[in-house]
Amino acid sequence: MHLLKKETLILKMQIKFTEAQEKFRNEVRLWLQDNLPKKPLQSLDTQEGFELHREWERTLDSGNWSMVTWPKEYGGRGLNLIEWLIFEEEYYRADAPTRVNQNGVFLLGPTLMEFGTDQQKNKFLKAMASGDHIWAQGWSEPGAGSDMAAIRSTAVHEDGFFTINGQKTWSSRASYADWMFGLFRSDLSSERHKGLSFILTPLDLPGITVRPIPQLDGEPGFAEIYFDDVKVPVENLIGKEGDGWKIAMATAGFERGLMLRSPARFQQTAAKLLALYLENKSECSPAMQSKIVDAWSKSESYALSIYQTASHLMAGGSIGSESSLGKIFWSELDYMMHETALKILGASAELVDEEKHNGAKWIKGFMFSYAGPIYAGTNEIQKNIIAERLLGLPR
Amino acid sequence: MNFVFTDEQLQFKETIKSFLAQECTPESIRLGWKENSPFNQKRWDDLISLGVIGSNLSEEDGGLGVDQVALTLMIEEMGYSGLPEPVAEQNFLINDLLDIFPKDIKGALIDKFDCGSKYIAVAHSQNPHPLFVNQSNGLILLDDNSCHFINKDDLKFKELKSNDPSRSLSKILSIKNSIASSDNFEVLNQAMASRGSLLSSALLLGLAQKMLDLSSSYVLDRNQFGKPIGSFQAVKHMLADIAVAIEFARPAVYRSAYSLNENNPKSFLHCAHAKYMSIKAAELACRNSIQSHGAMGYTWEMDLHIFMRKAWSLIACWGNDDSQQDIIFNTLKSSKDEIGVLYTF
Numbered sequence: 001m002h003l004l005k006k007e008t009l010i011l012k013m014q015i016k017f018t019e020a021q022e023k024f025r026n027e028v029r030l031w032l033q034d035n036l037p038k039k040p041l042q043s044l045d046t047q048e049g050f051e052l053h054r055e056w057e058r059t060l061d062s063g064n065w066s067m068v069t070w071p072k073e074y075g076g077r078g079l080n081l082i083e084w085l086i087f088e089e090e091y092y093r094a095d096a097p098t099r100v101n102q103n104g105v106f107l108l109g110p111t112l113m114e115f116g117t118d119q120q121k122n123k124f125l126k127a128m129a130s131g132d133h134i135w136a137q138g139w140s141e142p143g144a145g146s147d148m149a150a151i152r153s154t155a156v157h158e159d160g161f162f163t164i165n166g167q168k169t170w171s172s173r174a175s176y177a178d179w180m181f182g183l184f185r186s187d188l189s190s191e192r193h194k195g196l197s198f199i200l201t202p203l204d205l206p207g208i209t210v211r212p213i214p215q216l217d218g219e220p221g222f223a224e225i226y227f228d229d230v231k232v233p234v235e236n237l238i239g240k241e242g243d244g245w246k247i248a249m250a251t252a253g254f255e256r257g258l259m260l261r262s263p264a265r266f267q268q269t270a271a272k273l274l275a276l277y278l279e280n281k282s283e284c285s286p287a288m289q290s291k292i293v294d295a296w297s298k299s300e301s302y303a304l305s306i307y308q309t310a311s312h313l314m315a316g317g318s319i320g321s322e323s324s325l326g327k328i329f330w331s332e333l334d335y336m337m338h339e340t341a342l343k344i345l346g347a348s349a350e351l352v353d354e355e356k357h358n359g360a361k362w363i364k365g366f367m368f369s370y371a372g373p374i375y376a377g378t379n380e381i382q383k384n385i386i387a388e389r390l391l392g393l394p395r
Numbered sequence: 396m397n398f399v400f401t402d403e404q405l406q407f408k409e410t411i412k413s414f415l416a417q418e419c420t421p422e423s424i425r426l427g428w429k430e431n432s433p434f435n436q437k438r439w440d441d442l443i444s445l446g447v448i449g450s451n452l453s454e455e456d457g458g459l460g461v462d463q464v465a466l467t468l469m470i471e472e473m474g475y476s477g478l479p480e481p482v483a484e485q486n487f488l489i490n491d492l493l494d495i496f497p498k499d500i501k502g503a504l505i506d507k508f509d510c511g512s513k514y515i516a517v518a519h520s521q522n523p524h525p526l527f528v529n530q531s532n533g534l535i536l537l538d539d540n541s542c543h544f545i546n547k548d549d550l551k552f553k554e555l556k557s558n559d560p561s562r563s564l565s566k567i568l569s570i571k572n573s574i575a576s577s578d579n580f581e582v583l584n585q586a587m588a589s590r591g592s593l594l595s596s597a598l599l600l601g602l603a604q605k606m607l608d609l610s611s612s613y614v615l616d617r618n619q620f621g622k623p624i625g626s627f628q629a630v631k632h633m634l635a636d637i638a639v640a641i642e643f644a645r646p647a648v649y650r651s652a653y654s655l656n657e658n659n660p661k662s663f664l665h666c667a668h669a670k671y672m673s674i675k676a677a678e679l680a681c682r683n684s685i686q687s688h689g690a691m692g693y694t695w696e697m698d699l700h701i702f703m704r705k706a707w708s709l710i711a712c713w714g715n716d717d718s719q720q721d722i723i724f725n726t727l728k729s730s731k732d733e734i735g736v737l738y739t740f
Contacts, residue, residue: 012397012401013397013398013399013400013401013404013464013653014396014397014398015396015397015398015650015653015654015740016396016657016740017396017740018396021396082396089736089737090736092736093735093736093737263736264736267735267736267738267739268735268736270734270735271733271734271735271736271738274727274728274734275734278728289720289724290717290720292724292727293671293720293723293724293727294720296723296727296734297647297668297671297672297723298643298672300647300668300739301643301644301646301647301668301672302643303736303739304398304646304647304649304650304739305642305643305645305646307396307398307646308398308399308646308649310398311396311397311398311399312398312399314397315397315399322642325638325639325642325643326642328635328639329639329642329643380628380632382635383628383631383632383635383636384628384631384632384635386631386635386638386639387625387631387632387634387635388631390638391607391611391631391634391635391638392611392615393611393614393615393623393625393626393630393631393634394615394622394623394625394626395626
């Protein structure tokens with residue numbers, strides 16, 4: 001018996017870019033060259049910097065670059081995930097500004113595509129792409145962090161409105177953002193994952209108080225939001241009442257996975273780390289080589305994995321808990337690379353004046369890399385998810 | 396860009412997977428150990444009938460022309476089952492190099508030894524103790540500057556005992572009447588080192604996955620404090636860490652196979668990357684698996700060590716993580732291309 005049939009030998013796997021994809025890359029590159037701000041923008045966590053970053057979102061939108069995978073009618077280009085990854089590669093290669101609206105374009109956007117009504121898509125996607133609505137995320141509460149199902153903020157449905165009460169916290173960008181998407185308990189008798197609803201709210205409504213919280217770098221990158229009898233029209237409900245958990249989990253999948261953390265960012269960090277090492281080689285211990293190789297190897301693997309995932313999705317596949325694997329991997333990698341950079345810089349690592357010291361960016365990135373294993377669900381929670389849903393271990 | 400396997404590639408994987416699940420069980424491996432003959436001739440013959448041994452030879456050489464990616468998927472399954480026979484070695488180090496071997500040697504391999512079916516052992520600086528010389532019909536030996544083919548009868552060798560009873564190793568004492576050539580030696584030497592890295596990576600991936608599966612099922616069964624130990628976070632997290640390491644080693648291994656298929660000039664780097672990542676995954680799989688098994692994992696009776704021993708051997712053969720790091724570092728630091736996003740594909 002001969003089980004291997006030879007008529008089946010066609011190699012369709014293609015781990016390289018097509019000419020059209022290279023052409024697209026070039027188009028992105030040229031546009032960025034012509035349109036990038038002449039000098040780096042102020043931090044987006046300052047009022048002024050925030051508005052400069054909003055301006056940049058508008059510029060991106062003027063070239064239809066805000067989110068290339070979206071349909072044209074919403075300001076996108078109707079392109080596929082591979083082209084999006086290419087866009088991201090050129091974006092990071094050009095050191096373009098951080099996307100101030102990443103909560104919107106990377107997280108809420110895909111959520112609306114999947115769960116929003118046509119009316120909601122029309123209302124929110126275009127304004128998101130253009131930077132008119134900058135979004136904050138409202139999930140965590142003082143009593144609901146890793147245990148997100150412990151959410152207590154309420155949204156009571158009555159006469160075409162939700163009346164919202166409670167408190168959200170660790171809400172990134174909320175200090176200056178225009179809108180927030182959040183998870184609220186709409187069925188007051190419900191417990192845990194049931195009875196939650198996914199609701200969008202402007203942040204300037206009466207009854208809302210935003211209290212900025214300075215982060216490790218001293219800037220108010222996140223905020224607490226208090227709701228005191230805030231009236232939100234029922235049109236702002238996404239999906240069905242009570243379906244909030246399911247929808248939020250889809251959004252979280254985007255956050256942990258390829259949307260928010262496309263590989264280009266880590267590949268460019270690894271490349272900069274190699275350059276930093278080569279510049280300072282004479283002062284480095286030989287042991288440093290192994291860290292440089294580890295950084296490159298892992299960022300390369302992450303990129304390969306994401307291209308494999310994107311190809312899988314484009315072929316009609318889906319991903320679920322697998323995004324937890326990636327979240328652990330990129331957050332550990334990011335920390336390791338920044339830690340290595342600080343070791344190379346030695347006693348100069350603490351010098352933070354970016355205009356005077358080339359290495360000054362690293363310590364800021366280093367501090368931010370501490371956040372990676374915490375946000376979007378701590379790595380410990382991700383490991384529980386992997387163990388329970390992928391390996392079949394008991395809760 | 397389309398980083399997905401074809402149905403055909405997956406079909407090869409499934410075919411060998413179901414064969415090995417039947418024919419290469421821990422019991423059959425242990426039987427080979429007990430009888431001091433880990434090379435199971437019947438299983439080898441069955442793998443010939445199945446078309447696996449010569450699968451990646453070209454059709455004119457009597458094979459199926461299976462590509463390196465499909466082969467890698469199949470080899471992962473060989474690792475998963477702990478297959479003792481040197482099928483992966485024959486596939487990558489003999490068949491896949493057939494057109495790179497000097498002409499006389501290729502001729503000898505094809506004419507006399509029907510390399511679609513007869514086993515040829517390989518000795519190389521990265522793999523100095525060839526496998527199963529006693530079961531072979533000859534030896535390919537790469538020394539410092541030339542490639543030799545030696546008929547089994549012209550070999551004097553001494554058997555060496557491996558820590559992995561599935562591996563029968565030899566020391567070559569002397570050779571005579573070798574067909575030798577230094578044509579194209581540098582290319583051949585590097586091509587063999589790359590393939591050695593790749594095949595050991597693919598085996599390690601399979602072994603790591605097997606150890607993870609054994610551990611996941613053990614921690615479900617074993618109760619302490621009145622519940623399965625797999626419900627404790629400390630245990631869950633150890634196993635989740637293995638899953639993460641395997642997940643990000645896999646695409647590196649598949650890409651390196653594709654890279655060989657494409658004759659990509661960076662395939663040497665890609666194979667080193669594959670081996671580096673899969674060593675890290677396999678090392679973690681060994682440590683965390685035995686830890687999650689507790690004292691049971693430290694016994695001869697538990698099957699875990701069948702796979703752990705093979706992993707330890709394969710980590711060291713065909714370049715360990717340190718030597719792969721050197722390859723990667725030397726390539727990166729002297730690259731004329733921009734390192735970063737443009738370097739990957």
